[in-house]
Amino acid sequence: MTTNASDAVLANIPVERIERNPENPRVYFRPRELETLQHSIAEHGVQVPINVYRKGQRYHLIDGERRWRCSLKLNLKTIPALVQDEPSQLTNMLLMFNIHALREQWDLLTISMKLPRVLELLESEVGRRPVEQEIIEKTGLTRSIIRRCKLLIELPEMYREQLTEELHKPKSQQKLTEDFFIEMERALKTCERSMTDLIPNKNRARDVLIRKYRTGVIKDLVDLRMLPRIAKAERVSANVQAAKNALLKVLQPNTYSIQEAYEETVSWAYSERDLVQRIHGIADRLEEIETDELEDDVLSALRDLQKRIQRVLGSGR
Amino acid sequence: MTYRILSQSLWPLADSVRKYLKDHRGLGHIKVEEEVDKEVPRPTLHALDKDKSIVCVDFLEDSCFGVNSQTFVNKCKARQLPVRLYITCPDSAQKASFAKDLKTARENGVGVIGVSPAGNVTVISEAISLLLTDLRRQDPKDFPPKYRGDLEQAHQTYLQVNPPKGCAAIYDMVEALTRAIARKLHKQGLIAPWQASPIDLDRTAWFKVADDIYRHLDFQKARQLTKPLWAQVIAATKPRNDTGHQPRTVQERVKRDKELRTRFETAGDLLRNLIDATHGWGV
Numbered sequence: 001m002t003t004n005a006s007d008a009v010l011a012n013i014p015v016e017r018i019e020r021n022p023e024n025p026r027v028y029f030r031p032r033e034l035e036t037l038q039h040s041i042a043e044h045g046v047q048v049p050i051n052v053y054r055k056g057q058r059y060h061l062i063d064g065e066r067r068w069r070c071s072l073k074l075n076l077k078t079i080p081a082l083v084q085d086e087p088s089q090l091t092n093m094l095l096m097f098n099i100h101a102l103r104e105q106w107d108l109l110t111i112s113m114k115l116p117r118v119l120e121l122l123e124s125e126v127g128r129r130p131v132e133q134e135i136i137e138k139t140g141l142t143r144s145i146i147r148r149c150k151l152l153i154e155l156p157e158m159y160r161e162q163l164t165e166e167l168h169k170p171k172s173q174q175k176l177t178e179d180f181f182i183e184m185e186r187a188l189k190t191c192e193r194s195m196t197d198l199i200p201n202k203n204r205a206r207d208v209l210i211r212k213y214r215t216g217v218i219k220d221l222v223d224l225r226m227l228p229r230i231a232k233a234e235r236v237s238a239n240v241q242a243a244k245n246a247l248l249k250v251l252q253p254n255t256y257s258i259q260e261a262y263e264e265t266v267s268w269a270y271s272e273r274d275l276v277q278r279i280h281g282i283a284d285r286l287e288e289i290e291t292d293e294l295e296d297d298v299l300s301a302l303r304d305l306q307k308r309i310q311r312v313l314g315s316g317r
Numbered sequence: 318m319t320y321r322i323l324s325q326s327l328w329p330l331a332d333s334v335r336k337y338l339k340d341h342r343g344l345g346h347i348k349v350e351e352e353v354d355k356e357v358p359r360p361t362l363h364a365l366d367k368d369k370s371i372v373c374v375d376f377l378e379d380s381c382f383g384v385n386s387q388t389f390v391n392k393c394k395a396r397q398l399p400v401r402l403y404i405t406c407p408d409s410a411q412k413a414s415f416a417k418d419l420k421t422a423r424e425n426g427v428g429v430i431g432v433s434p435a436g437n438v439t440v441i442s443e444a445i446s447l448l449l450t451d452l453r454r455q456d457p458k459d460f461p462p463k464y465r466g467d468l469e470q471a472h473q474t475y476l477q478v479n480p481p482k483g484c485a486a487i488y489d490m491v492e493a494l495t496r497a498i499a500r501k502l503h504k505q506g507l508i509a510p511w512q513a514s515p516i517d518l519d520r521t522a523w524f525k526v527a528d529d530i531y532r533h534l535d536f537q538k539a540r541q542l543t544k545p546l547w548a549q550v551i552a553a554t555k556p557r558n559d560t561g562h563q564p565r566t567v568q569e570r571v572k573r574d575k576e577l578r579t580r581f582e583t584a585g586d587l588l589r590n591l592i593d594a595t596h597g598w599g600v
Contacts, residue, residue: 020321031324031378039384042358072350073322074358168326 008082010049013059015071015079018052021061023093025114026106028167029066038070046071049080051099053087062092063099090121098140108178109163111145112152151185152178159206175214183224184209190228195244198231198251205251217257226262229270236269322350323361327376330432331361334374334405337430337438338364344372353400357392358385360402368563369570370399370446374430377404379412381429381441382422390425393447399570401444403428408439423477426450442477448574449480455585460592464490468585475581484577487584488557492523494591495550497600498542499526508533524554541594549587556580 050064059081061068071079087095093114100106122130122138130138135146152160159181166176184206192199199205212218227250233243246261294302318332331349338344344364353363353371360373377383381404393400404422406415408431419442422429428444454472457465467490475483499518502508508530518526527550536544556576564570 028326029324031327031376034324035377035383035385038358039388042385042388069322072359075352075355 008051008084011081011083012078013052013081013083015068015076017057018050018059018061018068018079018081020065020068021092021096023089023114023117024061024065024096025093025110026065028107028110028164029069034066034070034073037066038073041067041070041076042074046076046079049082051084051095052081053084053092055086059083060086062087062095090118090125093118093121094138097138107167108145108149108182109152109160109167111141112149115139115146115149116153148178148182151182155181155185156203158203162210176210177221179221180213180224183221187224187227191231191247194228194231194234195240195247198244198247208251208253211253212257217255219257219259223258226258230258230261230266233266233269236266236273238266238269318349320350320361322359323376324378327378329436330376330405330407331374333432333436333438334376334403334430335362338362338372338374341438342372343367354393354396354398356396357398358389360389365567366401369565369567370401371567372401372403372444374403374405377406379406380404380418381406381415382418382425382427386422386427387425390427390447390450394451397448397571397575399446399448399567399574401428401446402426403430403440403444405430405432407431408433426476445476445480446570446574448571449475449578452476452578453582455589459589464588464592468588471581480574480577480581484581484584485557487581487588488553491550491553491584491588491591492557494588494595494600495523495527495530498591498595498598499530501595501598501600502530502534502539507535507538523557524551527551527554541596542591543594546590546594550591553584553587557584 046067048064048067050067051062052059052064053062054060062084064081068079097111097114097118118139119130119135122134126134132143132146135141136143139146141149152163155163162176163178163181166174188199188202188205188209192202209218209224218224227247230243230247233240243265246265249256250258250261318328318335320328320331323331335347335349338347344366347362347364350359350361351363352359353373360375362374364372366372373389375386375389377386383404386402386404389402393402404427406429419429423442426445426447426449429441431439431441433439452472452475455468457468460468467486471483471486471490473483474480474486496518503518516525516529527547531544531547531551534542534547536542536547557580564573
């Protein structure tokens, strides 16, 4: 970045001469959050200066749109601000990303909407597509956030609009969250990779899952993580065709839940695999232990385990 | 329409209410997020009404009265502004405490507007000029039971429907009582017929009836009904006739609103003092 924050000057500037940053990716300001902040500013004033750059006689916001809006609402005449020179378009955006990465993170959709533009500007600056590590360094975003954002960027427009609509609602009334779409996209991607011909129409599958989530057939976001496990039935030696049929049924508009599909197809297989892994784990540990090192309580637990194993093996297996 | 301050999710509501105020309330020149007064937070919408009050509308996400509404109310009162504030909230988002918030809004003289998802606007409760609020309420226990219902009705009319009408209602009670007292005084012969003018105590103008008593009653025989108290009755007859007059400027509106509140309180006091003074008279 070419603009250094240490070059900024602290000043009280007229609230009326401030304009929002046209590059600010944040477009959702929840009323409740603004109300709370307005009350705080009415009581204590603006405690943290906003960041702006000067453009002619006006100031453009880099950070602090909510504080500025509340100050305008409260009819304050001035607001404390760190005033800096006008940055380049890329620096302007990177400044906003970095400030929010350090302080209060934006909604993922907010980041997703501007990330392609940042990548485009970075590409034209360095002359090639930036690698993930460069994006992390420049934006201050974590690898996980970048990957999650990419899933949202790839969402078809109509679903991004649905998500936007949800983000406008009060938090308590939001049903479809960014996390839902991210989990759904991850699940569908894995299902597609694991079982060919499973999802001929991805939007139709999305619509069904969204409806099932809205109506409570899918009770929890975590349920979506069961879809890839069902799709990978082969890995746990479960009946692949039965798993595929169950997934096809889940992706139909009915009241068949993911949980039911999981229980009916692969649940036992994953439980068995889990049990075997644990047994191997214990066996490996026992290999490493010298018998004279064992405490009484460990010996007692092992004897108890031995009895249980004998009972199971003695029942004809 | 775009707004600089209002959250985007509330823009459709603000547009619906703007249209409603224009089409149904005849408000022109509705200002958006502009200053009403230098010391007061900016309402989302405001306009000068024909009665010279300033109609202001603010928007909340899921409630009809919040902490910032209270700040706005207090500042308007401190600045002596004849503001009528409405809070608008989407019908679909009203939270469990809505009824409680509505009560608080009404107690503060703040009106409430609901907007359906289709954009239909409903005025749930009317706003009154904030200068008329902070009314000193009479304690109903200070009045005989037969007055309590009418007194409460007058109070509710003042606070929720039409303050001049509420004020007129309490004056009606004072007038009815003074005419009853006059009849009683005549019947008891405390006013000699040859001293008083021959007037119809039920139909003659209230002032004349009160004045007639003032001039011809021997107050020493009327026990607690003192001459200064009766002078207050005469003084009350003039403002009673002024309550319905429309102000022509904002300054007149401020003056009238302040007087209206004082009159309502004074008329209540007068009613109580008259009742106390004529206790046991059977009026």
